[in-house]
Amino acid sequence: MAEWVRLCSIWEAPAPGNAMEAEARGVAVCLANVNGTLSAMDNWCPHRRAPLGQGTVEGEAVVCPWHAWAFNTKTGIADPPERAKVDVFSVKTDGDDVLVQLD
Ligand code: FES
Incomplete structure (x- = not known):
């Protein structure tokens, strides 16, 4: 059953555009801030396993730091022509904590 797990504090969360x-519970997560809205996805790029959390935010996508595949922060789907997808996790804040929903 899915449960909400603390990822970090709101003070540690990335600023807009980062x-x-x-x-969280042993799961590596890429936490991104798109125009003030936090989103969370699997940290490991499906291409060559680069850490997406070290990538950049462009528009509504996180761009992989190694070969620039761009993953939509809402769907996890890579921009064409790439055909890949990463898991996206629900994210919310609770007091000073940022939580993600994990299975
Ligand atoms: S490892 Fe992410 S695009 Fe290659």
Whole structure:
């Protein structure tokens, strides 16, 4: 059953236009801030396993730091012509905590 797990504090969360790596219950997560809205996805790029949390935010996508595949922060789907997808996690804040929903 899915449960909400603390990822970091709101003070550690990335500023708008940035992404970071974090870990919740052993799961590596890329936490991104798109125009003030936090989103969370699997940290490992499906291409060559680069850490997406070290990538950049462009528009509504996180761009992989190694070969620039861009993953939509809402769907996890890579921009064409790439055909890949990363898991996207629901994210919310609760007081000073940022939580992600994990299975
Ligand atoms: S490892 Fe992410 S695009 Fe290659």
